Amino acid sequence: MASTTAELLDEEASTIADRIFGQVRQAIVEGEIPAGSKISEPALAARYGISRGPLREAMRRLESTNLVERRPNLGARVITLSNDELLEIYVIREALEGMAARIAAERMPDAAIADLKNLLERHRREVARADWQTYFQQEGDLDFHFRIVQGSGNRRLIDILCNDLYHLARMYRCQFGMKSDRAADALKEHELVADAIAERDGELAEWLMRRHIRASRRAIERRLAVEG
């Protein structure tokens, strides 16, 4: 499981600021630094054994990825995960990934489509085995979406989705252990999207992808309504 999408967490960075950025991002996403907590620059700098300069740069990058909020003269806080924000993210994902699926159907290379189908085949075996771990299924879910977005070839689209929204989605999962009972349904929907892309039907691919993300959002809405 060393070749999933999460590998961009600690890509070796030539500069200290980049390395610290990756480390503290992982710490925030995985909940090691709790959500809503205030971040003290001297404390964090001492914890990582660096000066405040690179740490401030890392904080700035974390702010640009919407993982921390900064107010002038007031410091930085890890964002608090509100339910509304989570649903907002799914709305944006519906729009952007729908478009990504449409373009991927038009421009994705045949080899990449074959890889995508192999990935889904593996996921199906994992789901069939009763012992599949929820974690793997969910990482696999991100992996599927990741490849579709890459298939669009739109660099800015890739940047928005992979550098901002996916990390936020992972953060939500780590916080409330979002165990999805929708795994089987989601896999089925993934296969439908992949089929539409393989048939080069952009219109259908977009429609299916939007329907898939909307279903995920509604599942979350139901759970939030139950848990209050």
Place this chain on the structure above:
Amino acid sequence: MASTTAELLDEEASTIADRIFGQVRQAIVEGEIPAGSKISEPALAARYGISRGPLREAMRRLESTNLVERRPNLGARVITLSNDELLEIYVIREALEGMAARIAAERMPDAAIADLKNLLERHRREVARADWQTYFQQEGDLDFHFRIVQGSGNRRLIDILCNDLYHLARMYRCQFGMKSDRAADALKEHELVADAIAERDGELAEWLMRRHIRASRRAIERRLAVEG
């Protein structure tokens, strides 16, 4: 003409970094700092009479808005406006603003819709008068889109579109003086979108907005093909 969308350029900032950020952003967007040019930190810092610290922070923020590119140990350059990038932006705008129009049709307050119609009424008079300036029409175009996006109430959506993409669009216009001969058509399409929103028809509003942005993109494609 003091109440357009461009007012967030020099919002008074308590910190120097924020002020410099706004100033150099304006300088880049309006072409004062030419596209593709390398940015020297000491030079810019001296030019604005500040130290390198706040300037580096401003540069980082400019990088997060995709107006400059930074490579480690190599410095920052103003992005070069490639035609493909411009078209990519329109693809993203089609997806996001289409979704924004759909949600605005569902949730935009009646008063905001009335304001929107008044805005279009003003634009129609300006277009009818033969002496309307291209500049105003184009700023008005941004103003219309700005209000629709605001109407969605999705904060992250608003942030992506207003803080990143719109400034890029303005930059393109300032670079190649994008005089649109599509003003009359665009206004008509704006009115159709506004009507759909007024009728609370989200499906239609999204379809019309996407069609509108696609038409703008195709107009640019045609001009690029001609000018080669």
Place this chain on the structure above:
DNA sequence: GATGCCATGATTGTCGACACTTGGTTCGAT
């Protein structure tokens, strides 16, 4: 007893200086 003001502490914003990397130039060797 409650409220407003002031002092204190801590934290952020800013600055100037130093170390390291990068790119170009020049000198030397083949």
Place this chain on the structure above:
DNA sequence: ATCGAACCAAGTGTCGACAATCATGGCATC
């Protein structure tokens, strides 16, 4: 003459320290 390596300059990355700002606590006053 050309290729290669070492030298040099410019610029970025990093650091520690100073100044400005905000939060907290105590005190005086109403």
